[in-house]
Amino acid sequence: MSKPIELVLMGAGARGAHAYASYAFAHPGEVRFVAVAEPDPVRRRRFADEHDLDESQTFASWEELIQAGKLADGALITTQDRMHVEPTVAALEAGYDVLLEKPMADSLEGCVRLVQAAERTGRSLQICHVLRYTPFWQTMHDILSSGRLGRIITVEHRENVAWWHMAHSFVRGNWRNKELSTPMILAKCCHDLDLLVWNLDDPVVRLSSVGSLLHYRAESVGPEIPLRCTDGCPIEAECPFSALGIYMDARLLPGPRALAEGETAPNSWPFMTMTNDLTWEGRLEALKTGPYGRCVYRCDNDVVDHQTVLMETASGTSVTLVMHGHSYEEYRSLRFDGTKASLRACFGHQPEIVIYEHGGAEEVVDIPAASSGHGGGDWGTFSSFLRVLRGEEKALTDVRASLESHLLAFAAEEARLNHQVIDMASFRAQAEALG
Ligand SMILES: NC(=O)c1ccc[n+]([C@@H]2O[C@H](COP(=O)([O-])OP(=O)(O)OC[C@H]3O[C@@H](n4cnc5c(N)ncnc54)[C@H](O)[C@@H]3O)[C@@H](O)[C@H]2O)c1
Known part of the structure; x- marks a missing residue:
């Protein structure tokens, strides 16, 4: 077998670190992550530990990783929606082939810039249309x-x-x-x-x-409803959107079982998005202070x-x-x-x-049968990107x-x-x- 494809990851969040990079654990001969850019120190450290990276292979931002020169064959870019265009253009110009999360950009101008950057540099740029x-x-x-x-x-x-x-x-x-x-x-x-x-x-x-x-929206409930589900909300017990029912005992989530009082939540979606500290106390603190504890009628949505x-x-x-x-x-x-x-x-x-x-x-x-998240699409997309990099197939899109x-x-x-x-x-x- 040829040597593993080497990749860098920009954005070690739910998609990058979990949906795609988990493929490397199951297929170590096919792919190896050789660097990560992630500002959140907990996520950065966790990814480095999981993929056996030393200090010199971790960066606090995509900008720092790009400044280090070309470190691998390809780049997986899974930053948030409004941070897709700049790192991708920089990565293409640095000589990386890129797998970028959807949406490709948050504006029409950004989308067109990405097409032009890929065509100008002659690098492969695939968007994660996983389905x-x-x-x-x-x-x-x-x-x-x-x-x-x-x-x-x-x-x-x-x-x-x-x-x-x-x-x-x-x-x-x-x-x-x-x-x-x-x-x-x-x-x-x-x-x-x-x-x-x-x-x-x-x-x-x-x-x-x-x-x-x-x-x-605010008009859907009366003024007696507090800002947070943890603030003694009078309708919390029967509210289908209760943050306590979703993130604490998980009684409102579909799935095999609710979480017992005091139990740590699994490091999986949707829990992993609300806090890095998945203990009962950590989640409760996140609900009291962070966005996920807010009443659904009192948000800035x-x-x-x-x-x-x-x-x-x-x-x-x-x-x-x-x-x-x-x-x-x-x-x-x-x-x-x-x-x-x-x-x-x-x-x-x-x-x-x-x-x-x-x-x-x-x-x-x-x-x-399907074998990973999104009906098999997450690993399907990632493994196809690896085969494209190995020259074994033409990109599907x-x-x-x-x-x-x-x-x-x-x-x-x-x-x-x-x-x-x-x-x-x-x-x-x-x-x-x-x-
Ligand atoms: N293909 C799909 O079906 C699918 C599904 C869900 C989400 N998404 C998309 O995936 C993308 C990521 O979503 P997510 O849920 O993983 O988000 P996330 O917030 O969990 O992960 C993004 C990560 O980027 C990091 N980051 C912020 N600034 C950075 C910088 N300067 N350099 C490097 N990293 C930086 C953040 O700290 C965070 O850990 C989003 O664009 C989202 O829309 C796609």
Whole structure:
């Protein structure tokens, strides 16, 4: 076997240190991390210990790591949404091939800069559209591109975000506020738009969108409700968004068991996002002082809790994408109706694809088993990046392909805010001119 691919990591948070770097433990002959850039000293130390890095291989910021020169074959960049463009451009210019978390950038200008930087330097830049690499979506892609459904007339694609995930990420957490991160249609649905672009292979020509923040706002409760769930809230026991019920005894989270009083939480999502100290006392302190203990009606959130995007493609297919944060469980539901058959599918805990041929048979399609987070997509994306670096395969997607899904998300946000129908040809032309 050839020697392991060497990588540097910028941003040792939930995605970088856990979702992707965990692959290295299971496949030590394939990949080795040789440096990390992470300002949080606890996360930096933990990553260094886990990957056997010494002091000279750890950096307090991506800028310091870049200044050290080219240290590896590739860079994994998993900083927060608003910190994607600068480290990626710097890494490409330093000669790294890059795997970058989605969304590629928080602005159209940033997206175009990334495409231009990749093309200028000739380096590979892949965005973590992890769902493309799942057995489920690869099966869907094979069916949809086979012509078996005939001409596709309508598509309904729903991104059903569970109520507690909405509260965690988009009300209390990192993606709650457009100015601090990105609009929810970009943060959550650049994946869904990427899948539509990939599977339909039929450019969107026109797009409109409606949506708003209906529920998670101050007017939804009375003045007696305190700022934090730990402040003696009178409705805490019955509130489905109680921070105590999500992060302390975990009674509100789906999963096999709640946590006993005094028990340390597992070092996994969503607990790992709220604090580095996962003991009972550490979590309680984080709820009393940090963002995750705030009442969901008393936060500085402004991203929508529901948005619908209506699209027409060049061949005339109409596509509806519904995103909302009030689902009883987390899953995507899909329906494609074609001139020869209909397809219904569900991508969640129990993935299912069923094809109904017009006047013919109904087939429940076999879906190969998945082996990591996001239905197998996290490790699927990462291992594909390694094979691309070893020259064993061509990347399944590239940054120019990713630009299209991001353009659709920005267009949807503009359409929603300005009550417009967007002509995508002129929107694309305007975006290209920004570079
Ligand atoms: N592909 C997916 O499906 C998927 C899923 C969830 C999140 N994401 C994306 O992944 C990215 C990371 O999300 P996360 O949940 O891991 O966030 P996180 O906050 O846990 O991790 C980001 C890390 O970057 C570090 N950082 C901050 N400034 C830095 C600097 N100057 N240099 C180096 N590191 C720095 C932070 O300290 C933090 O540890 C986000 O853009 C998010 O939208 C993608």
